[in-house]
Amino acid sequence: MENSESYKRRVKVHSPHSKLLKNTLSAFLFGGIICLFGEIIANIYLLLGVKSEDVYIWVTITLILISALMTGLGVFDKIARHAGAGTLVPVTGFANSVVSCAIDNKAEGYVLGVGAKIFTVAGPVILFSLISGFIYGLIYYFLTLFI
Amino acid sequence: MDISKLFLAFLVGGIVCALIQVLIDLTKLTPARILVILVCFGTFLGAVGLYESLFELAGAGISVPLIGFGANVAKGVKEAVDSFGFIGIFKGPFAAASAGCTAALIFGYLACLIFKGKPKRSR
Numbered sequence: 579m580e581n582s583e584s585y586k587r588r589v590k591v592h593s594p595h596s597k598l599l600k601n602t603l604s605a606f607l608f609g610g611i612i613c614l615f616g617e618i619i620a621n622i623y624l625l626l627g628v629k630s631e632d633v634y635i636w637v638t639i640t641l642i643l644i645s646a647l648m649t650g651l652g653v654f655d656k657i658a659r660h661a662g663a664g665t666l667v668p669v670t671g672f673a674n675s676v677v678s679c680a681i682d683n684k685a686e687g688y689v690l691g692v693g694a695k696i697f698t699v700a701g702p703v704i705l706f707s708l709i710s711g712f713i714y715g716l717i718y719y720f721l722t723l724f725i
Numbered sequence: 726m727d728i729s730k731l732f733l734a735f736l737v738g739g740i741v742c743a744l745i746q747v748l749i750d751l752t753k754l755t756p757a758r759i760l761v762i763l764v765c766f767g768t769f770l771g772a773v774g775l776y777e778s779l780f781e782l783a784g785a786g787i788s789v790p791l792i793g794f795g796a797n798v799a800k801g802v803k804e805a806v807d808s809f810g811f812i813g814i815f816k817g818p819f820a821a822a823s824a825g826c827t828a829a830l831i832f833g834y835l836a837c838l839i840f841k842g843k844p845k846r847s848r
Contacts, residue, residue, distance in 0.1 A: 598750050605746035606739040609790070613738025616785030617731050634788045639828045641789065646832035650840035663746035666756055667763060668738070668789045669825060675756065676829045680837040692837050696830060699757045703791070704826060706761045708818045710768035711798035715814035718772070719806050 601662050608657070608664025616641060616668075638669050645673035650681065675699035730784055737779065737786030760791055767795020771803075797821040 616637045623633050648654040654674050658665045665671055676696060683695035697704075745759060754762070767790075770776040776796040779787045787793060798818050805817030819826075 598747065601750055602743045602746045606743035609742025610735040610739025613783075613786045613789045614731060614735040616738075616789040617734035620785055621727075621731075634785065634793070635824045637785055637789065638793070638825045642825065642828045643832055646829075646836045650836040663742045663749055663759070666749075666759060667742045667745045667791060669791060669794065669829075671756065672760055672791055672794070672825075673829050673832070675760070676833040677836045680833040681840055684837050684841075692834065696833050696837075699760065700826070700829060700833075702757055703760050703764055703794075707764040707768060707795050707798045707822060710765045710795065711802045711818035712814060714768055714772040714799050715802040715806055715817055718803055719811055719814055722806065 604660055605662045605664040605667075608661035609667055610664075612641070612665065612668045612670060641669050642673040645670040646677045649674045649677040654678075672700070672703060730782075733783040734786035737783035738789060741787070741790045741792065763791040764795035764798070767792035767797075768799045769795075771796030771799030794822055794825055797825070 619640055620633050620637045623636050624630065628636055645654060648657070654665070654670075655678075658671075658674065665674070676699060679698045679700075680692050680696040683691040685691065686695070745763070748754065749759060767776065770779070770792060776787065776792070776799070780793075780796075788796075798821060801819070801821030802814065802817035805813030805820060807813070809816055
């Protein structure tokens with residue numbers, strides 16, 4: 579039997595060298611382009627007369643819709659393979675995880691398949707954002723009492 | 726159209742993604758964990774007020790990354806505490822992030838009605 583240390587060493591030798599620089603550069607480019615696209619449609623919405631406080635909410639919704647379509651069509655995964663964090667970090671990555679979990683679990687039924695598994699990634703994201711928001715709320719509330 | 730803001734959106738968004746890519750390559754964190762780290766970090770940035778100044782500067786460059794989702798949670802909590810007091814701690818967290826959440830879940834459900842699934846993949 580192999581112990582875990584030598585196993586780890588063997589995995590390291592055989593796994594492909596992480597192309598850190600190339601990955602980082604393409605994440606930068608893809609992520610930058612998605613954000614640039616977001617800023618461009620923000621400007622367009624502003625020109626169309628959307629209220630300025632709602633503009634970036636519309637940008638988020640638009641990007642989620644586009645990611646949902648691209649995930650459904652199977653295009654998203656092909657782009658994400660090259661983009662890495664470039665598509666994961668923007669809201670596109672969150673949308674992709676939610677949509678692909680929903681689609682992949684359709685066979686298990688709409689309630690316990692889609693209904694439950696749609697939260698596989700959305701659940702943790704929502705839970706931990708609520709927890710961090712709750713902690714901030716507590717701190718902020720008690721600060722306002724004393725200041 | 727403000728050209729320098731477009732450039733900053735590209736630059737800031739790109740830098741955030743590049744930093745996370747380095748984190749992924751060095752630690753092998755799963756995508757779900759990365760997303761959780763991003764929202765919590767976003768709430769932190771929103772809480773200490775750094776998010777607002779970055780947002781003024783780069784717009785979509787910081788609001789499109791999932792950091793914006795977390796920062797919205799912080800913003801919602803702050804506004805709710807300001808107007809409702811203690812109960813705002815419970816009312817607030819969902820409020821400002823609700824649009825993104827609802828959109829992702831509804832579009833996810835609609836997409837699964839329209840599109841066919843592929844074989845399972847591990848996550």
